[in-house]
Amino acid sequence: MKLGLIGAGGMAATMLEAIAAHEPRLLDHLAVLVRDRAKGEALVAAQGSCARVTSVHTEIEDFLHSGAGVVCECAGHGAVREHGAAVLKAGRDLVIASTGALADASLLEALKAAAVQGGAQMLLPAGAVGGIDALAAARLLGTPRVTYIGRKPPRAWKGTKAEALVALDALTEATTFYEGAARDAARDFPQNANVAATIALAGVGFEATRVRLVADPTISANVHELEVESDAVRFSIRLVGVPSRSNPKTSLTAGLSMARAVLNRDAVVVV
Numbered sequence: 001m002k003l004g005l006i007g008a009g010g011m012a013a014t015m016l017e018a019i020a021a022h023e024p025r026l027l028d029h030l031a032v033l034v035r036d037r038a039k040g041e042a043l044v045a046a047q048g049s050c051a052r053v054t055s056v057h058t059e060i061e062d063f064l065h066s067g068a069g070v071v072c073e074c075a076g077h078g079a080v081r082e083h084g085a086a087v088l089k090a091g092r093d094l095v096i097a098s099t100g101a102l103a104d105a106s107l108l109e110a111l112k113a114a115a116v117q118g119g120a121q122m123l124l125p126a127g128a129v130g131g132i133d134a135l136a137a138a139r140l141l142g143t144p145r146v147t148y149i150g151r152k153p154p155r156a157w158k159g160t161k162a163e164a165l166v167a168l169d170a171l172t173e174a175t176t177f178y179e180g181a182a183r184d185a186a187r188d189f190p191q192n193a194n195v196a197a198t199i200a201l202a203g204v205g206f207e208a209t210r211v212r213l214v215a216d217p218t219i220s221a222n223v224h225e226l227e228v229e230s231d232a233v234r235f236s237i238r239l240v241g242v243p244s245r246s247n248p249k250t251s252l253t254a255g256l257s258m259a260r261a262v263l264n265r266d267a268v269v270v271v
């Protein structure tokens with residue numbers, strides 16, 4: 001497989017480690033697109049054995065010419081905006097981690113058009129959350145009622161709009177600082193509420209999906225709660241996600257979910 005990867009942060013590292021551990025011979029070529037070449041080279045060096053050939057690019061044109069097949073975005077909303085359409089128009093399927101970018105309705109429409117033009121697909125893995133399969137199935141029989149609650153330790157909300165809404169360092173108990181629609185949550189918390197967007201896209205959309213975001217000084221994990229009531233199924237799940245080593249905002253499951261999306265492309269049995 002020739003894999004294209006946008007981004008060289010914690011999620012990219014988790015994804016590559018998992019692929020190398022489970023299918024060490026899967027990747028013929030890994031092409032990495034970054035803004036800072038040194039960071040791409042550091043990732044490739046750290047993941048030395050994950051692919052037979054590696055290349056690092058800072059220009060989308062070179063990246064696409066490298067022959068990368070499926071492309072995984074592990075970089076952020078800006079990268080989806082900057083590169084999503086070019087990847088799809090070039091006929092490459094795009095696995096998107098930063099699904100919150102799709103809360104921008106005009107971007108979503110533009111990417112859909114690019115995908116049709118290129119004959120490619122946008123693939124949205126479950127990421128850090130679970131229950132997406134049951135929610136998407138439930139949607140086929142009526143309109144589920146969906147609530148998502150994202151709880152993270154205060155340190156995971158540092159450098160976000162939460163800092164202006166609540167005194168993160170002074171918290172002694174769990175504090176809700178956002179309650180509303182998934183669209184605003186995804187837009188305003190681009191590094192923390194992608195799961196809200198994934199849930200919205202799998203279920204009842206960005207307006208009808210209710211979201212609560214909580215800073216909780218009593219926890220050390222990233223906790224995701226999803227409640228669904230529908231004609232087909234009622235469920236309530238709680239995931240206690242271990243944060244990635246390099247980025248407390250991101251749970252390990254997010255990178256592992258990206259790895260699954262890649263491994264599944266070569267699997268005989270796809271689960």
Ligand SMILES: NC(=O)C1=CN([C@@H]2O[C@H](COP(=O)(O)OP(=O)(O)OC[C@H]3O[C@@H](n4cnc5c(N)ncnc54)[C@H](OP(=O)(O)O)[C@@H]3O)[C@@H](O)[C@H]2O)C=CC1
Pocket residue numbers: 006007008009010011012033034035036039074075076077078079082096097098099126127128129190191192194195198244246247249250251254
């Ligand atoms: N769906 C889900 O469940 C989840 C999704 N996410 C999404 O995944 C993203 C990545 O997470 P994580 O790896 O932890 O974040 P990090 O901040 O650790 O890494 C992001 C990487 O992407 C690079 N990057 C940023 N913008 C661009 C760009 N325009 N083009 C190329 N490279 C770029 C950064 O480089 P530089 O150093 O130059 O900034 C950095 O290497 C998050 O920003 C979030 O949007 C995160 C968690 C869960």
Ligand SMILES: O=C([O-])CC(=O)C(=O)O
Pocket residue numbers: 128190191192193194195196222241249250251252254
């Ligand atoms: O990784 C997580 O716990 C969730 C996350 O950051 C996001 O949805 O953007």
